[in-house]
Amino acid sequence: MRLSRYFIPTLREAPSDAQIASHQLMLRAGMIRQEAAGIYAWLPLGLRVLKKIEQIVREEMDRAGAIEVLMPTLQLADLWRESGRYDDYGDEMLRIKDRHERDLLYGPTAEEVITEIFRAHVKSYKELPKNFYNIQWKFRDERRPRFGVMRGREFLMKDAYSFDVDEAAARRSYNRMFVAYLNTFSRLGLKAVPMRADPGPIGGDLSHEFIILADTGESQVFCHRDLVEMPAPGDVDWDGDLQAIVDQRTALYAATEDMHEQARFEAEVPEADRLSARGIEVGHIFYFGEKYSKPMRAVVTGPDGQERPIHGGSYGVGVSRLVGGIIEASHDGAGIIWPDAVAPFGVAVINLRPGDSAVDLACEQAYGALRDAGKDPLLDDTDERPGAKFAAMDLIGAPWQLIIGPKGVAEGKVEIKRRATGERQSLSLEDALQAILT
RNA sequence: CGGAGUGUGGCUCAGUCUGGUAGAGCACCGCGUUCGGGACGCGGGGGUCGCAGGUUCGAAUCCUGCCACUCCGACCA
Structure with missing residues (x-):
């Protein structure tokens, strides 16, 4: 590209709205332009980075056996009424009416849509496991958008959804995503640590947040120092047993402040290895069992001839957030230092x-x-x-x-x-x- | 959603208290001198001062209402 024919509207001074380094640098480097609170236009330079990140995420999902689809941004309220989430979601959901006064919403996530697609076409346990993902714009009407693209209202997310016949199989799907995420973040030039996260009403231990360390991170995190430098697994036998890899990453203490237990931290981690730092959540995976399949009747027939709700999990990566996250992790006084893999x-x-x-x-x-x-x-x-x-x-x-x-x-x-x-x-x-x- | 603050040209900001012809630096255009770490001189263009009412001979400035944006906190890819 010849700069004389391109468009990189750089700024000498950072707009006063921007407080953190990544936001200031993205504005100064002409990557984005704010159009409203938490809503950004992506200018050519920013778009290039976004596309490169998106492509790496896509390649790693494909490698792990997930199948790409593209779901709509606008979804039917009726679908969310089936799962019971239409009323639960609250003001973060942007609700819209079309000309026929039909209730729509701008999707904040897509469990309902993918479950609807799945139940329409998959009837037998023989077709499992399945994992569908899409990379699509989401909208969550945050109370307080901030930090530029790190907490926007409109954001690009990769969301994957696994479907399995039982919990044991679902755990294998979970592990595949766990390993795929380690590889993805590594390729992006990031050191991401999986940390125990709140699994919500389902319970169990199957929820992890992937956190990159940065001084401007939104949450306080605690972990064993060794986890930060642990190399990514790379290509593995995706049909094989990945439990050992997951165990290796989860044996050492790592938790965000919500899940942190100081006494356990001190008991399990020698003082010299204790790392307490700020972190940015760039991925979140969890197993939720029959939470959607039961109310939405996503069932398959098992080997015994009986129908049963599938066991599901979902797996998110904040693609647009990663643009900011990478900058937070890699910049100096003069500007951005792109890792080679995502450099515009x-x-x-x-x-x-x-x-x-x-x-x-x-x-x-x-x-x-x-x-x-x-x-x-x-x-x-x-x-x-x-x-x-x-x-x-x-x-x-x-x-x-x-x-x-x-x-x-x-x-x-x-x-x-x-x-x-x-x-x-x-x-x-x-x-x-x-x-x-x- | 509670608390605080800010809206003046593309960006950073002054001017508002104490009403009287809208300013500076950067950026932009022209000419000239320059040219290895954000040059200099001269000339120029660009702003319904967030919006709507009101007070006044006169409002960026005072009053009322609204809107937007930012920050702190509680919640979240």
């Missing part, structure tokens, strides 16, 4: 002197080579002064900068800079490309 552009090629034919030529060569190599380069071919370009490119946070100016070109050199470390090297163009591409 892999390399910023900075032309320090557009119009200088030798510099232009070197930039075009570099840009073409990087583009052909799939590195998503952004060529800054604008007329700004060098200082302004450096500041803007640091702000938007491409992992690499390739700096090409007249002084260097005269000596056959360009400069590469790694955004994360600030480390710079002066190299020939060929060597510089080599360094970036390997």
Whole structure:
């Protein structure tokens, strides 16, 4: 992409509305624009990141055997009356009437819809297990939206729903999602820790929140230090027994403040390993048994010929929240530091002197080579002064900068800079490309 | 939903107390000098001062009502 033909409306100063780093940086980097409280337009740079995160989430869901669908944003109130949640949900549900005075709602989640789809088509235990997911905009009319996209009212969520014949099978489905989440967050460059969460009215131990540590996190969390650095499982035998992996992650103490028991924490974790920090919830999984299948009559016929309600679980990842979460976890005073996997552009090629034919030529060569190599380069071919370009490119946070100016070109050199470390090297163009591409 | 606060050009803010021709910096346009870490000079464009009433010769400023947004708290992907 050529910056001169693109649209990245950066701001020198952060709007006073924004209080936390990720919100300020997203506004300053021209990623989003607030349209109302907790409602944002995604500008090109922000959209690129959102799409990259979405794609990683999608790939990891697919790998774990989940099947993608797309459910509507507008749902029928009658469906929610079946589950009993239409009256329970309260003011967080945005309720709408169509021209026929029929009650609709903007979906805050989709258990009812997916259960309706499932019950219409699945009749036998032989078709189980099934896990459907969708990546769709949700709306929850939060009392107090804040922190930019981290707590918006409208947000993009990946929500998956598993259907199993009994609780033991449902636990296997749960474990698959548990492992898939570890892999997903790892690919996003995050250290996410699964923590015991409130399982709600169903009880049991089958609910975990995935938390990334950041000073601006919304909740206080407590865990064994070793959990933070534990590597992701990677590809596993998804049809095999994943319990050992889950056990390894859940054996050590980890809880959010709601579930925290200080006495247990101190008993189970040696003092040197106790980590107490702020955390951001980026995923939440739980098993809810027959909560929806019973009232909505989502049943399958078992091997014994008897119908039974399926056992369900649901699994959420806050895709748009992750954009903010990643920035919270990875930024410095100059701006955003994107992990390579989600960077909107892999390399910023900075032309320090557009119009200088030798510099232009070197930039075009570099840009073409990087583009052909799939590195998503952004060529800054604008007329700004060098200082302004450096500041803007640091702000938007491409992992690499390739700096090409007249002084260097005269000596056959360009400069590469790694955004994360600030480390710079002066190299020939060929060597510089080599360094970036390997 | 309780408490606090703020609405003045794209952004940051002054002006409001004490009513009298709407300002500054950044950004934008033109010209010139510049050009390796957010340059400088000169000239220029852009604002129904959140909205609606009211008081007044005159309202960004005073009064009333409404709206929006932010922060703290209680609740949540």
